Amino acid sequence: METTLQQNISHQIIEEDAIVQSKTSSFIEANTLPVTLEHLKNDCIIPVFAKDNETTISHYQFINTVKNVIQDVLGYQGNLVPEIRVSHVIKGRIPSAIGKPAKDLLEEEKTIYYERMAFLFEIPEISEIVNGNPLNLCIGGVRAYNQENLFSKKSIEKFKLFIGFQNKVCTNLCIATDGLKEDLRVSSIEELANRTNILFESYDKKKHLELMRSMNDYYLTENQFAHLIGKMKLFPHLDKTIKNEIFTLKINDSQINSIVRDYHLDENFAKSADDKISLWNVYNLFTEANKSTYIDSNLERNVNAYEFINYLFKTLQNNQTDYFIYNNTIAFS
Structure with a gap:
């Protein structure tokens, strides 16, 4: 450090x-x-x-x-x-x-x-x-x-x-x-x-903190979040050759359901009144859902969530569209 x-x-x-x-x-x-x-x-x-x-x-x-x-x-x-x-x-x-x-x-x-x-x-x-x-x-x-x-x-x-x-x-x-x-x-x-x-x-403690703070700079509209959830649901069923070309997401279906529920109901990290949600809040919805992962694979999935949110951050930062994110209504705080 x-x-x-x-x-x-x-x-x-x-x-x-x-x-x-x-x-x-x-x-x-x-x-x-x-x-x-x-x-x-x-x-x-x-x-x-x-x-x-x-x-x-x-x-x-x-x-x-x-x-x-x-x-x-x-x-x-x-x-x-x-x-x-x-x-x-x-x-x-x-x-x-x-x-x-x-x-x-x-x-x-x-x-x-x-x-x-x-x-x-x-x-x-x-x-x-x-x-x-x-x-x-x-x-x-x-x-x-x-x-x-x-x-x-x-x-x-x-x-x-x-x-x-x-x-x-x-x-x-x-x-x-x-x-x-x-x-x-x-x-x-x-x-x-x-x-x-x-x-x-x-x-590198300093870099870790800086990246987490930057997650609050970008947010998703409800349409973008719904698109993200739909693509996450589809991901496990994609052809292997297609999977190899996009970010490898390690999350199961029940955890995705938890993320959707907490998007509406979580006391600290739910969407805002204008139906937007920061990537910091999305990250915490992911790490909360990851608590249901068994001990032997919990840490790997936790790090995968961190990498995935940073991947989404770079996609939004560069005003790009990919499998998980579309930017027709990109939002920057």
Whole structure:
């Protein structure tokens, strides 16, 4: 970054005993449940590679490693409590409970771990106002064991890391392309920490904020928005050769329906009284709808939404017409 996170944090540290406020909604919903770091550490078994019984890097170790990087490398001294969401619980039992009916199992006879996990650390000391919305810096990651071959010998393990902002109006994540490492492969905790630091250093915070602010400069009329929605609905059914020539949109039909509903009803990002909607509001409708995406593909779709809105921005800025946008009634604020 042009100004490092360490420099920002060192000037804005809060008290260590700061109260952690509870959230009414999460950065991801879908089929997920909230858990604590202590639960992952004390109550969950650690999956192994079946052919050599070598341990994987656990969810707890992943989260704790990122936390240590934030504290040690970036010099952060605030109160770091991760928001953790999990899904796809894998249940088991201890050997002495073999043959026992499931309904009769005691709690100490059960074992669990979660196939998919996402977490987020919020850094409220680094906060920006973008288009009237407070955005706090956030850092997090995803681990999905379903993307590992646990039936083989120990191999390089896959993680996802991100750094970006969270819109405090709606808890939506705002992640730029350079803020996501979606295919991070490491073999040790030390390597994971090193690669985490590299991602932090490569993220261009200033550029990200400027691009998000510019989204508020252009808006769509209701006819343009309706045209956009119709084309998004048609996109999955296009011939492959046609798809290859236009922007690749990663969004499903139910999420498009959510965007249409919120275009009319969302408390913060609905259309204006004159039936126009800024690209900033459209972006937040996209990121809100993306909360229903499963953990293992959520971050990629979030970044795809960011890229798509910037694509629409450039199309309007250049007064162009393409598959998604027509400019017969181009509007500039």
